[in-house]
Amino acid sequence: MKRKKIQRHFYFRLIAVAVVVAFLSAVLAFSLKLLTEYFQHHIFQFASEKNPLLFIVLPTVGITYIYFSRKYLFKNRKNKGIAEIYKTIDQRKEHLPFFKIPSHYLNGFLTVIFGGSTGIEVSTVVAAATVGNSVYNKSFSANIYKLELIGAGVCAGVAVLFNSPVAGWLFAFEVIARKFNRSLFLSFTAAAMVAWGFLYLFPAEPILPLQVQDWQWIALPFIVILSLLSGLLSAYFTLLVIHIKDFFAGIHNNFIRVNLGALAVGTLICFFPFLYGDSYHSLTDIFQQPQGYSVLFLFGLALLKPVASSLTLGAGGDGGVFAPSIVAGAYLGLGFAMVCNTLFGTSLIYINFALIGAAATLSTSIYAPFTALFLVCNMVPGGFALTVPILLACLISKYFTKSFILPYNVYTYFTENSSPSKSV
Structure with a gap:
């Protein structure tokens, strides 16, 4: 009986902390998406109207900025994408350092707005995972709910990027956790609900304003x-x-x-x-x-x-x-x-x-x-x-x-x- 009471206490605490992680990750994803869309559109329009030859040098501007920011602002500490998340999850003593939030946020933004032919998704995923890892370090002792909070951050981040809490929830399970249990379900579901509420308050237009037709x-x-x-x-x-x-x-x-x-x-x-x-x-x-x-x-x-x-x-x-x-x-x-x-x-x-x-x-x-x-x-x-x-x-x-x-x-x-x- 006492064990079940302790377990319920930790579950309630997990849900509460997952809500905080999800909200912070949703704000991060929403702001990065909004800023990137705005500047990408205006820089593209400027180059198209002024001189298309500007397209040749614009990616150099963005990637050069990234190179110097990594060298001087982030002290030559490299970003390795989702492999960092897997390493953190698989090894208890490994953690995502806090600098990865501003690093991925800034670098993803600079890459895309200057024409780098990719998207901000990986930047959002790793930054949101770092939010979860950072809150985990403040809230739980070692080896308890680390994956749950990292996944909660990723779930909310992906959900807001693509206007789909279900897609964020599934991504957290299929790609990040790669397994299913009760604590993961509670954490990711809480994060998806926060993302749903966030999207309700800040609705976004579909990425493609097109209408599908029935298939045969x-x-x-x-x-x-x-x-x-x-x-x-x-x-x-x-x-x-x-x-x-x-x-x-x-x-x-x-x-x-x-x-x-x-x-x-x-x-x-x-x-x-x-x-x-x-x-x-x-x-x-x-x-x-x-x-x-x-x-x-x-x-x-x-x-x-x-x-x-x-x-x-x-x-x-x-x-x-x-x-x-x-x-x-x-x-x-x-x-x-x-x-x-x-x-x-x-x-x-x-x-x-x-x-x-x-x-x-x-x-x-x-x-x-x-x-x-x-x-x-x-x-x-x-x-x-x-x-x-x-x-x-x-x-x-x-x-x-x-x-x-x-x-x-x-x-x-x-x-x-x-x-x-x-x-x-």
Whole structure:
């Protein structure tokens, strides 16, 4: 009886502390998202109107700022992405130092607003995890509820970024915890409820102001084929990041490493402005007049977005694979639907296949099909009308790639070295 009373006391305390962690993480994610969207839009517009050649140098500005902030402001202490979270969780004495909150916040912001072809998701995830770890250090003795509070921070951060408490809750389980128990359920659910309340008070527009249409079972064979292609695209992205990061790691001259990668990204953006930043804006622009873009152009963007993202990360930018996977997968899905409609006389719905491609690619990149389902369905009004085809595509893409394309040791590499798969 006494043991149950003590257990209940700790559960109530856990829920209360998880609420605090979730609120702080929600504020962090909301402010970073708001600031990044605002400055990315205005800097992109300025370069577009004044001189498109500015796109070549803008990533250099952002990544150079990051290099000097790491060197002088954060004392050469490096950020290693989600691998840091895994190390902290797996080793009781390891903790995420507090500097990672301002470091990831600032570096993610600078990377994206100056055109670095990635997103702020990994910055938010690690910063929010650090919030949870820091509060844990103040609230509980060693070996009690560390994972619960780290996951609570991540849950709220992802939920606010993508306007989906369920996606944040699932991400915390699928990617961070990778297991299920009562204390995790209580902590993550409390965090999701806080995120829901936060989004109720500060509602956000869907990332894509587009309306999905009903799907038909006759499209199922095409959905399966797109799922397999999405798995290949994710594997291509995965291997690109590995090899490009290894290449840049071999360049010991910091000036050459930073500028080589940043100028390469800038040159790509100059020719293909849709690669700028997280590239969500490009999807809205394309869907305003999808027939105005060729299939080759869309497939080219699907292949170039992972290249630009890998170069951004290799040069020292702060980011992950959420936004690049979603955007590249959407390009692939749209191009695939166009090919089928042209060559085979089908009537595949462009927005539906763009979302299916986005979800399937993301599912494989972060190794979390249910997170990908809820996240992508929340990107558009009425997105859950595609629940069945998107879930099917996510599962096919993930298991196809895991079983036949990428060997297990590649996923182990990511866990240890902070690159896309099992990463963000």
